[in-house]
Amino acid sequence: MGQRLSCFGSSAHDTAQPSPPSSVAAPPLGPSPPDSETAARARGFQFKLYDWKSTARHTEITAQTHPELVKELRTIAHALAHHHQYLAVVTDIMRDFWTRLTPQQRPSTSPPTLQDVTDFLQQHFPVVRMWAGLVGQWGMVDKGEGDNAIYLPTTVLVDANRYLQTPLPATEADAFHITAHNLLLTITLAHELVHACSKWIFGAVLTPNGIGRNDNGHGESGWEAESRLLGAYLYLEWKGGFRKFRMDQVVAYYLEDPTRPGFEVRLDEDDISAWGPAITYALDNNLPFPPPPINFATSTRAPRPSRGYIRMRIPVVLHRSGSSSPDTSEPSDEPSGEQPPATAPLPVIGGSSDANNPLIRYRVSSPSV
Ligand SMILES: [Zn+2]
Numbered sequence: 001m002g003q004r005l006s007c008f009g010s011s012a013h014d015t016a017q018p019s020p021p022s023s024v025a026a027p028p029l030g031p032s033p034p035d036s037e038t039a040a041r042a043r044g045f046q047f048k049l050y051d052w053k054s055t056a057r058h059t060e061i062t063a064q065t066h067p068e069l070v071k072e073l074r075t076i077a078h079a080l081a082h083h084h085q086y087l088a089v090v091t092d093i094m095r096d097f098w099t100r101l102t103p104q105q106r107p108s109t110s111p112p113t114l115q116d117v118t119d120f121l122q123q124h125f126p127v128v129r130m131w132a133g134l135v136g137q138w139g140m141v142d143k144g145e146g147d148n149a150i151y152l153p154t155t156v157l158v159d160a161n162r163y164l165q166t167p168l169p170a171t172e173a174d175a176f177h178i179t180a181h182n183l184l185l186t187i188t189l190a191h192e193l194v195h196a197c198s199k200w201i202f203g204a205v206l207t208p209n210g211i212g213r214n215d216n217g218h219g220e221s222g223w224e225a226e227s228r229l230l231g232a233y234l235y236l237e238w239k240g241g242f243r244k245f246r247m248d249q250v251v252a253y254y255l256e257d258p259t260r261p262g263f264e265v266r267l268d269e270d271d272i273s274a275w276g277p278a279i280t281y282a283l284d285n286n287l288p289f290p291p292p293p294i295n296f297a298t299s300t301r302a303p304r305p306s307r308g309y310i311r312m313r314i315p316v317v318l319h320r321s322g323s324s325s326p327d328t329s330e331p332s333d334e335p336s337g338e339q340p341p342a343t344a345p346l347p348v349i350g351g352s353s354d355a356n357n358p359l360i361r362y363r364v365s366s367p368s369v
Contacts, residue, residue, distance in 0.1 A: 042071070045078035045125070052129035052151070061130065068164035069157060073128060076186050079283040080193060081121035086283075089228050090194055091117045093211060093221050097198055100208035112201050126150045126196045130157045136242045138314050139188040141195035143204045150192045155245050160185065163247065176269060177247040180236075183276040184247075186283065187234055187314045191222035213261065226314075227258035230279070232292040235264060237311040254311065257296040264311075265299040 049070060051059040063070045080086050091114045098111040127147065132154040134140055140151040160181040166174050198207065198221055209217070212224030226233055232255040238245060253272050254264040267275075271293040278290040305311040 039075070041082075042075040042078040045074055045081070047074075047077065047125040048127040049073060050127065050129050051154075052131040054133070058129075066161055069161040072160070072164055072182070072185065073189075076182075076189055076283070077125060077128075080186075080190055081118075081125060083283055083286055085288050086190065086225075086229065087114060087118055087121070089225055090121075090197055092228075093194060093224055094197060094201055096211055097202060097208060097221060100210060101202070101205065105202075105205055107202060116201065117197060120197050120200050121193065124148060124200065126193070128152060130154050138184065138312075139192040141192050141199055143195075143199050143206065148196065148200060150189070150196055152188065153242075155243060156181075156184065159246050173248070176273060179276040180247050180250065180253075180272060182280060183234070183272065184236070184314060186279060187226060187230070190229065191226055191314070194222045194225045213258070223258070229289050230292065231258070232256065232294075232296075233258060233313055235311050235313045237305055237309055239309050241310060242312070251309070252311075254302055255292050255294060255296075256313065260296070262301075263296065264302045265294050265296060266302040267293065 049061040051061055053059070061070060091112065094112040094117060098106055098108075126141075127149045129149050129151050130153075131151045134151050134153040135155075138153065138156065141149070142151070163170075163174060163178045163181055166178075170178065195207075198205075207219035207221040209219050212220035212222070212227070214220070215223070223233070235254040235256060236250045237252040237254065238249045239251070240249075253267040253269075255267060257263040257265075275290065275293040281287070282289045
C-alpha cells in the first residue's frame, strides 16, 4: 500500500524519489471572528452551484431557490478556503505531488506554493454540480474533462436540503442528522478540493503513488488530506444501495485507522454529536482540527456489516455485506434514467479489488484521483 509514513516519503518504495521540497509550516492561526462576521464573509464567497443535467438544461441553484443548502455549502467552502491548517496540508500534498512527477510532467520548475493553493481556493473555487448520475460516490472530480468542477450526488444534497429546511426547533433526531450531513459535506468537500487543486495545477495527471493509500495503482491525495487533517476515515452504514441513501436510514458510523486498512471502529451517536460540531467549530474559527473521538490503539475492530447493509467510506470505497456471492436482492448502484453529461463519464463500478485489503469487496473505480 502507498500509505505515507511521514509528510514526505519515508516508506521503502519512495527511496528512489528525489528530495522533496521542504514542507510548508502552517501560518499562525488567526483569532476567531464573531459568528456574524464569519457568516457575512461566507455569503460573499461566490461560486456557482448547478443542478447538472445530461440535457444541457442545467439549472443554477441559488440563494433564492435553495437558501439553506447554498448557505451551508458556501459556509463550508469559504471556511476551507481560508483555513490555515487546511491550506498548509493541501500545499504540502501539492508539493509532494510535484516532487514525484518526472521533470517532463511538471508544469513548472519549482513546486507549488502556499500562495498558489490559496489563490486557487480563494480566487478560482470550482463550480459545484449536483448530479443525479453520480452514484456510489460522495463526490467526484473528473480529470478527463476541462472544467474546474466538483460533482456531488443529488441524492445526498436533496436529503441534506430537506433537513436544513426543517423549521426550528428541530427534533433531537433532526439536529443529529443535520450534524451528520454537515460532517459528510465538510469531509467530502475537503477531499474533493484536493483533487480539484491538483487538477488546477497538474492537469489530468493522476496522483502519484506514495501519496495517500494506494488506489488501483495510483495514489489518493484526497485520502492523504483526510488522514492528515482528521486522523481517520469516516464510514456510514445503511441498508440498500447508494440510491437508498438517507441520513435517517444510517444505522451506524465507523472510523477507520488510516494506517490499518480495514480496521474500523464503531462510533456511537454521542461521538458524532461531539466530533462533528468540534470539526465545524475548528473550521469556522481557523483552529486545528480535533483528533478523532476514539483511540484506535485501545479500540476493538468492528465486525463486517450485516447482510444487505452497505458500509461506505467517505468518499470512495464501498464495503458490502460479507456474503461470498453477490446479493442480487440489493438494488443496483448502476445509474439509470439520468444520462451523464458528456463531459463527466460515469464512475465504473465493481471489478477491481485491492490485493492488499481483502476487506474491500466492492470498489468504485473513480476517476476522482
Ligand atoms: Zn479521492
